[in-house]
Amino acid sequence: MFVLKRLGHALIVMLGVSIVVFALVHLVPGDPVRLALGTRFDQATYDALRAASGLDKPLVEQYFSYLGNALTGNLGVSFRSGAPVTDLLLQRLPATLSLAFVALLIALLIAFPLGTLAALGRGKPIDVVVRFLSQLGVSVPDFWLGIMLILLFSTTLGWLPSSGYVPFTEDPGAWLRSILLPAFTVGTSTGAIMTRYVRSSVLETLGADHVRTARSKGLRERTVLVSHVLRNALVPVITVGGTQLAGLLGGVVVVEVVFAWPGLGRLVFDSVSARDYPVIQGAVLLIAVLFLVINFLVDVLYSRVDPRIKL
Template sequence: MAFVLRRVGHSLVVLLGVTVVVFALVHLVPGDPVRIAMGTRYDPDVYAALREASGLDRPLLEQYVAYLGSALTGDLGVSFRSGEPVTTILLSRLPATVSLAVAGLVVALVVAFPLGVYSALHHGKASDVIVRIVSQVGVSVPDFWMAMLLILLFSSTLGWLPPSGYVPLTEDPVEWARRVAMPAVTLGLVAGSIMTRYIRSSVLEVLGADHVRTAESKGLRERVVLGRHVVRNALVPVLTIVGVQLATMLGGVIVVEVVFAWPGLGRLVLDAVAARDYPVVQGAVLLVAAMFLLVNLVVDLLYARVDPRIKVSR
């Protein structure tokens, strides 16, 4: 419990720092959000009234203090562009981001775990070299190129999957699966290529440990040695990269969301930056930072479940 409280305290400090950095950066970006929102319907009196209503006429420090006070109560402000509460906008985009991130992580684990373990068990052989080459290609291929190839093959040529769009999981699970398939594969193949290399290295390191050689000398079956003594111990360092990849996906992979017209947080931030919609940018970045910290906390707690030698109470 002490460990959890300490980590939560650290996370709150980090979130405070995030609010300072993001608030400063968005106000350094050239462009007047009120003027952009008005478009061609510019009127000096309306312009002045909107700036006063949005608080942009006040000093930056005063604006930040007001924003921080509202954020602590769950009020992240109102969008300059749509006039909707930022919290409402974020909550409407969150399910799409979470569903895509989870689907992408599942694809990544399905690809990375067997390939990483197989490559480590066949270290130095031709199959190991092939796996390493394939994983390196997966890391090097740009997201947008892989996404376009998938659309060309499965949508334009074969006609099996829709090229873009989003349907909520709760409305139509089958249609959601059809539409999430290509974005998830795009994310999963890239993340899986990265994770394959980490899993291979981790399994190789454990295979050379003394306790594995002792288990083998006792005559235990290879399956038992692999499951009890190799894979479980190799999972500890692998959890870190899994958590990082999941947090990255939750943060919104902008290119993938734009290509597949996926209404997630990444695309929301891109549109908000273009429109100088400060409240939406600040709220979205704050939410992403909170999810990233939450994932890291969960990963730390999982360490103790995977490896009993780790004591989180210390």
């Protein structure tokens, strides 16, 4: 029942997103095909792109045609390259997925130890230091941190490449070296955000009745911390982690531009610059689907972490 209800909500959301995405082209002042072609304009190319994009049909027919094609995976063709939008998105998706998951792993490795230490040492120097570092991590711009990491590890030390992406299937070692700097850049700011949530969640759980009961039974502090505190503190952290992951999958535009990372964010950035509206439409739809999938998985994880939460 829960799955069916969530699928129903997802369909409603996707229907609304499809309407907004479809309206994107028609809200742009002027002819989007003409704007996209720019100085490359010629009548034959113009007519071919309008026909391929379905813009020569009545508006209502255009929408239902667009919706039907989207349901079958046909998101149109790029104004800039003439390639199918679906193919362009699938080419960029592996780079975005790898960057997002590695960055989230780095963020968790930062957030959980620091947030827990700050909560256990509330009001002590360690708490002040962690809060300062988390505020610093949130405040430092991604592009500045990325440039500094390139200057240190690529230009000065020569340890890591400054740009580019190597698929994991081609060379795992080269993939790891190419992803470390952009993932650390993204993971630092994400970890700083999550550190504050971990600290607040652990503090709230430490004052709960079941934790006091566990301590009164004489359980070791380590057992209380692992079995009773951290597990219950995971629920709000999962929410924040899911939101952060969805945002990363949507494309971290600035970081991808700095490191020439061939992900969805870079694709959307280039498409906006070139006014390639079919690619923008397809990317927005894909990002919306990723958000819905992650939110669904987060809801399922709730019940696994906290048995009191029933689906």
